[in-house]
Ligand SMILES: NC(=O)c1ccc[n+]([C@@H]2O[C@H](COP(=O)([O-])OP(=O)(O)OC[C@H]3O[C@@H](n4cnc5c(N)ncnc54)[C@H](O)[C@@H]3O)[C@@H](O)[C@H]2O)c1
């Protein structure tokens with residue numbers, strides 16, 4: 001048993017999946033959830049589904065005797081969660097999070113605690129879905145997926161090790177990198193594609209209020225826009241937290257789109273073909289890499 005009492009703050013898709021995975025792998029004796037008054041129906045569901053043993057709407061009782069805490073709220077809410085945790089912060093507990101951006105979590109912890117506590121291990125599972133809420137939580141969500149930890153020099157090695165082993169037992173492959181590097185990489189492969197999908201559906205939806213085009217949309221549209229069904233709060237928070245990385249990428253993308261527009265205007269089929277071929281081959285190399 002890795003944890004005697006694990007407290008999940010924000011029992012949604014990811015918090016719920018951590019709870020389910022920890023339970024199915026026997027990593028925690030007791031799992032409790034915390035949420036605000038407005039999260040009560042979701043927490044009731046979590047308890048009914050057996051995802052958590054108990055829930056609390058007050059943070060103090062939720063943390064009592066916890067030796068592990070996983071923060072799984074949208075990244076814009078993490079600073080306020082740190083504020084709530086501060087009076088109860090314990091050296092006998094290890095704290096971690098699952099936020100999709102890491103620098104802002106570290107900055108928030110620094111603001112609240114003065115320096116980032118040694119027993120806080122920032123982490124991010126690169127696994128998820130467009131669904132949210134505890135009903136969507138899965139015990140095997142993290143199997144064969146990556147998990148990135150972004151420790152600081154002061155992070156306690158034993159706390160870091162425990163969080164790494166915790167995620168490995170839930171099936172994840174753990175990598176260690178700096179928070180800045182994490183945010184640069186994820187901006188390109190996760191945040192930019194989400195922004196693009198939201199932008200495309202926003203543009204098309206507003207153009208065609210009768211939804212005629214959506215009526216005739218098939219697999220291509222569905223594949224490209226699946227992630228535009230993701231939670232708007234979560235993605236507003238991610239984009240705002242990582243805008244320093246995202247804005248330059250948006251500029252690059254606009255340049256690419258301008259290039260393609262020009263190729264079309266010039267009837268330059270050869271270079272259009274070259275662009276598509278390069279992209280197709282690059283994607284194939286990415287898929288091959290995933291398989292190995
Ligand atoms: N969805 C994904 O694909 C994915 C993948 C990896 C990491 N993440 C990260 O995980 C975190 C949670 O995302 P999710 O997909 O599980 O979202 P979710 O909406 O399913 O769950 C978040 C839960 O936190 C609750 N919450 C919000 N503010 C709170 C607060 N101040 N105090 C207590 N509870 C609060 C919400 O009501 C909700 O129940 C986010 O930081 C997100 O960036 C998401």
Ligand SMILES: O=C(O)C(=O)C[C@]1(C(=O)O)C=C[C@@H](O)C=C1
Nearest residue numbers: 100125126127128129130190227
């Ligand atoms: O598969 C999806 O639906 C996701 O959005 C998952 C995804 C991603 O971009 O890959 C989204 C955000 C996370 O922080 C990690 C994973």
